Amino acid sequence: MTLAILLSLVASLCTATSSICQRLGARHIERCGEMRGFDAWLVFRLARQPVWLLGFVSMLAGFGFQITALRYGPLALVQPILAVELLFVFGYLALRSGGTRQTRWREWGAALAMSVGISVFLRAAAPTGGQDHAPATQWWLAGAGTAVAACIAVAVSRGGSPTRRAASLGVATGITWGFLAAVIKELSSHLSGGPAAIFTNWSAYVLMGVGILAMLLTSHAIAAGPLAASQPGFTIGDPVTAILLGAFLFSERLGASPGALAAEVAGLVVLALGVWTLSGSALITESTKPPAPGAGEAQNRELTRRSS
Numbered sequence: 001m002t003l004a005i006l007l008s009l010v011a012s013l014c015t016a017t018s019s020i021c022q023r024l025g026a027r028h029i030e031r032c033g034e035m036r037g038f039d040a041w042l043v044f045r046l047a048r049q050p051v052w053l054l055g056f057v058s059m060l061a062g063f064g065f066q067i068t069a070l071r072y073g074p075l076a077l078v079q080p081i082l083a084v085e086l087l088f089v090f091g092y093l094a095l096r097s098g099g100t101r102q103t104r105w106r107e108w109g110a111a112l113a114m115s116v117g118i119s120v121f122l123r124a125a126a127p128t129g130g131q132d133h134a135p136a137t138q139w140w141l142a143g144a145g146t147a148v149a150a151c152i153a154v155a156v157s158r159g160g161s162p163t164r165r166a167a168s169l170g171v172a173t174g175i176t177w178g179f180l181a182a183v184i185k186e187l188s189s190h191l192s193g194g195p196a197a198i199f200t201n202w203s204a205y206v207l208m209g210v211g212i213l214a215m216l217l218t219s220h221a222i223a224a225g226p227l228a229a230s231q232p233g234f235t236i237g238d239p240v241t242a243i244l245l246g247a248f249l250f251s252e253r254l255g256a257s258p259g260a261l262a263a264e265v266a267g268l269v270v271l272a273l274g275v276w277t278l279s280g281s282a283l284i285t286e287s288t289k290p291p292a293p294g295a296g297e298a299q300n301r302e303l304t305r306r307s308s
């Protein structure tokens with residue numbers, strides 16, 4: 001369990017780096033108003049931005065640490081820990097801005113609430129691993145259920161404001177990542193069998209297909225509107241979906257006494273409140289806001305005026 005926790009924390013650090021870099025890389029898309037409906041080529045246009053490519057590499061590294069963590073720990077343990085990605089993002093931006101001088105007590109309180117919420121949930125739930133594999137019927141049901149939930153979230157995003165689109169696509173992305181984590185858990189049980197065992201199992205190919213879809217949804221959610229709107233869906237949708245799938249597919253066990261259930265719900269509520277508050281932090285929203293059109297030209301003119 002200790003190894004799974006450490007690997008999950010490293011995966012969180014990698015995904016936090018990916019979140020920052022990919023958001024910065026999407027600034028051009030927002031500024032030029034190129035975000036119009038669902039665009040299957042969006043990823044390729046974003047890939048022209050070097051900082052976005054750095055985020056993509058970080059995302060792959062985070063995926064590698066995640067799949068290793070899921071080999072040693074249950075979904076209900078690994079996925080909630082990955083929520084500390086937002087804490088890493090906030091900590092990095094706070095340090096870059098000069099520390100507490102530009103950071104309000106409310107934001108630090110939200111970061112503390114997230115830490116407490118995760119700790120309370122994991123302590124009360126005390127998740128333990130169940131079976132390594134699930135019957136095909138359960139996988140079909142799980143896939144259909146998550147697909148319907150994600151499609152509803154995508155449908156809600158159509159025609160709304162940028163904030164609404166980003167929030168709804170963020171939820172759809174979180175649900176998709178939660179299902180992807182369950183597929184990763186299935187695949188991780190075949191790693192010891194080597195490449196032959198991995199590539200003769202269905203989970204490797206479902207992972208590729210759903211992974212591409214998740215990357216498209218992530219890119220659209222990030223480019224659709226403010227990070228403060230999409231981040232809660234990323235951070236909460238993933239672990240909640242994974243916890244439900246872990247219990248349904250792999251018979252993972254959580255604390256079931258009345259006291260434990262109350263503490264688990266309380267922990268998740270505190271975590272959600274912390275995520276919602278921290279996602280609206282000026283540090284996060286301002287650092288990823290696209291520059292105004294013509295800002296670069298205005299700055300150049302000012303520098304020229306001063307030098308003359």
